Amino acid sequence: MEFCNPTIFYLICLFLSSLTMLFNSIDFALFLPIVFAGYWLINNLRAQNFFILIASLFFYGWWDFRFLGLLLLSATVDFLMSKAISQTDNPKRRKLFLSVTLIVNLGILGFFKYYNFFIENFKEAYTFFGSQIDFGYLDIVLPVGISFYTFQTMSYTIDVYRRKLEASRDWVAFFSFVSFFPQLVAGPIERATNLLPQFKVKREFSYPLAVDGMRQIMWGLFKKVVIADNCAIYVNMIFENPESYSASTLLLGAVLFAFQIYGDFSGYSDIAIGTARLFGFRLMQNFAYPYFSRDIAEFWRRWHISLSTWFRDYLYIPLGGSRGTRMFAIRNIFIIFIVSGFWHGANWTFITWGALNAVFFLPLFIFNQNRKNLDQIQTRYLLPSFRDAISIMITFGFTTFAWIFFRAESLEAAITYCQLLVSPSLLSMPEISNLSGAFLCLGFICILLFAEWVGRAYQHPLEKMTFFPNRFSRWAIYCILVIIIGLFMQAKESPFIYFQF
Amino acid sequence: MKKFITNFFILFFLSLFCYVCGVYVFGKFAPERFKHLLNLAYRPARIDYTLTRLNDLHNFENVDLLILGSSHVYRSFDPRIFQQAGYSIFDLGTTAQTPIQSNYLLQKYLSVLNPDTVVIEVYPLMFTLDGIESTTDIISNENPSGSLVALCATQNSIKAWNTLIYSVVDRIVFRNSYHDALVQKDNRYISGGYIASPLKFFNLEDKIKPKVLDLNEKQLDAFYEMVTFLKDKNIPYMLVQAPYPQSRYKSYQNVVSFNRMMHKAGSYFNFNELMKLPNRAFQDNSHLNQAGAERFNSKFIQLTMD
Numbered sequence: 144m145e146f147c148n149p150t151i152f153y154l155i156c157l158f159l160s161s162l163t164m165l166f167n168s169i170d171f172a173l174f175l176p177i178v179f180a181g182y183w184l185i186n187n188l189r190a191q192n193f194f195i196l197i198a199s200l201f202f203y204g205w206w207d208f209r210f211l212g213l214l215l216l217s218a219t220v221d222f223l224m225s226k227a228i229s230q231t232d233n234p235k236r237r238k239l240f241l242s243v244t245l246i247v248n249l250g251i252l253g254f255f256k257y258y259n260f261f262i263e264n265f266k267e268a269y270t271f272f273g274s275q276i277d278f279g280y281l282d283i284v285l286p287v288g289i290s291f292y293t294f295q296t297m298s299y300t301i302d303v304y305r306r307k308l309e310a311s312r313d314w315v316a317f318f319s320f321v322s323f324f325p326q327l328v329a330g331p332i333e334r335a336t337n338l339l340p341q342f343k344v345k346r347e348f349s350y351p352l353a354v355d356g357m358r359q360i361m362w363g364l365f366k367k368v369v370i371a372d373n374c375a376i377y378v379n380m381i382f383e384n385p386e387s388y389s390a391s392t393l394l395l396g397a398v399l400f401a402f403q404i405y406g407d408f409s410g411y412s413d414i415a416i417g418t419a420r421l422f423g424f425r426l427m428q429n430f431a432y433p434y435f436s437r438d439i440a441e442f443w444r445r446w447h448i449s450l451s452t453w454f455r456d457y458l459y460i461p462l463g464g465s466r467g468t469r470m471f472a473i474r475n476i477f478i479i480f481i482v483s484g485f486w487h488g489a490n491w492t493f494i495t496w497g498a499l500n501a502v503f504f505l506p507l508f509i510f511n512q513n514r515k516n517l518d519q520i521q522t523r524y525l526l527p528s529f530r531d532a533i534s535i536m537i538t539f540g541f542t543t544f545a546w547i548f549f550r551a552e553s554l555e556a557a558i559t560y561c562q563l564l565v566s567p568s569l570l571s572m573p574e575i576s577n578l579s580g581a582f583l584c585l586g587f588i589c590i591l592l593f594a595e596w597v598g599r600a601y602q603h604p605l606e607k608m609t610f611f612p613n614r615f616s617r618w619a620i621y622c623i624l625v626i627i628i629g630l631f632m633q634a635k636e637s638p639f640i641y642f643q644f
Numbered sequence: 645m646k647k648f649i650t651n652f653f654i655l656f657f658l659s660l661f662c663y664v665c666g667v668y669v670f671g672k673f674a675p676e677r678f679k680h681l682l683n684l685a686y687r688p689a690r691i692d693y694t695l696t697r698l699n700d701l702h703n704f705e706n707v708d709l710l711i712l713g714s715s716h717v718y719r720s721f722d723p724r725i726f727q728q729a730g731y732s733i734f735d736l737g738t739t740a741q742t743p744i745q746s747n748y749l750l751q752k753y754l755s756v757l758n759p760d761t762v763v764i765e766v767y768p769l770m771f772t773l774d775g776i777e778s779t780t781d782i783i784s785n786e787n788p789s790g791s792l793v794a795l796c797a798t799q800n801s802i803k804a805w806n807t808l809i810y811s812v813v814d815r816i817v818f819r820n821s822y823h824d825a826l827v828q829k830d831n832r833y834i835s836g837g838y839i840a841s842p843l844k845f846f847n848l849e850d851k852i853k854p855k856v857l858d859l860n861e862k863q864l865d866a867f868y869e870m871v872t873f874l875k876d877k878n879i880p881y882m883l884v885q886a887p888y889p890q891s892r893y894k895s896y897q898n899v900v901s902f903n904r905m906m907h908k909a910g911s912y913f914n915f916n917e918l919m920k921l922p923n924r925a926f927q928d929n930s931h932l933n934q935a936g937a938e939r940f941n942s943k944f945i946q947l948t949m950d
Binding site for chain 2: 354
């Protein structure tokens, strides 16, 4: 039989050795149904949680088994310290246990993510004053998901400390909560008050929840592999060599990056949330159509919601928030945005990106306009008002400008990019090889915006599908999406941008 | 749960069917200038004569040399020159063929051609590629088979899979067949796998940017698999780096370590060191012209065969 041929066997082995566990990969497509089947075959709650824990550790270990220890260390420290906190009323001891958690988690994060950054800047500052110092850089591999799970475990311990939550006595449930594979490597950063109780209650299979999960996965895949990965080709081309392009091409590059990062990150979140739904879990919404925001304050209520609310609850409010004097509140705003930028990576570009957003936010805060647009835009009408449309475009312009700093390799590169944008060639036609491909990207972006505008009242555009009342039409849409994904996704798998954070 | 699984499987097979149809329809009817945007590269019967070559090889058996590799093979090894010297060869090179495809072709056609010696053309650049272009070229020009499915699985590329799907629909469902014209745009197919083209001379003006060869692990695995396979079968083989312009050869900054690797893998003949042909021996920035091929073949026969 032809499949017994050694050539075929060798080729299959070569194929298996190339697998990675990206959400948009074949091996995840193999992993998920196996875990799904195994999970729902188990009738016992604790056994189900244990199964999820093993599957999640396998999932994480597939990336890099060396860092399983770090994940388990972070989870163990938080589990034990939270138990210790809940077992004492002594404020000093409670604070001590909390400090241990914060030191361990921030220490792990600081070492793996920021060691070389601090060394480099320390050296530069030292040599600025004419002295020489020799500190070696370390060849440090950033563990996948470290920024996410450390924040998740810290939030648990802080909530226990604040008595918002009882410390978990069930280590299986707790470790499953920390390592839950759909959201482990790139969020949403779940609050224990939301997710942990779900591990303590028996999950019953819900057909509507599972169907909605599949729809959200499909939508997330579309955003990631069709929108984000195709935009990435042109973004990389343009950002690598901005001097070679006209200002209009640079503008195109910035816009495409805005949609690349949105498609990539919100796509991942959609797949994560959809996957969790297959297992009966409800994760928090992480993106609420941020590019329909009417001002920067609204944008930050809709973009990476799990991180922005984390910083609000665990940094901004403890710092004093907007209480006290205006200057005090402005200081806190800057701290939050800069720390948020710094969370993304050890580079001055991220810090500048955060600071820029603070600068854009400030006028709204000063004139008490930052809580103006709390509702979803124009849900009763098909189109936005003229005023809202202008506000949306202006807000998009500001965020896209800030994204230039996020994407650039260095501050100098970002500044050069911005300088090159100011040119009469801004009004010319963009010039880039394979311009038809770039316009195809814009076409897909239009489809994305249309679908998300129509479905903006829901968690994701495919949630209700009210335009398609019968199964035939819904299934036709799914088939069309599958065809588009298959024909227009990039030939090579590409990782999600936020994995590097 | 039962309803979910039932509907899932129905939808799965329905979308699979629609997907196959969608791939064929888009591939067939998309305007030519937009076809390159699709994840599909079904191009049978092209100017590089892969189709003719794969058909022609069945006219040969017990050849002296079977030569595998990139377009350097079918532009550099002229069967007519070898025949005059008393040797029979077959050029089983294809455009951008990487070790993955060489391994596939070797294992599939070794018993058909039954060569005395196998020549593996080792152009360093091919070791840096993912090989998708060559895989889609082979899929476009071979009838669908289980071994092609396995080749697609190795590539792990949606483009390869879509091309295979298109090929299955095109060749099996609609029973389309193709043939090359033996002369296309001045290029003439010579039996034995060679492509003869009018004498042209390459005049290199531009400097080629220095490049560090980032060797692809999968290609190296496939290469060593080939070597091991030939050793296990006791089939003599040699590794040959066919000539290409010296400016390009020197632009590969780590070519020395590549050469060292090849020396360790077997009998290695690097004709970019042995000959150092001038630019007028080439028709473009990569391939020998007829005059260059004649010089190369004479030297090759002298060094390896006589």
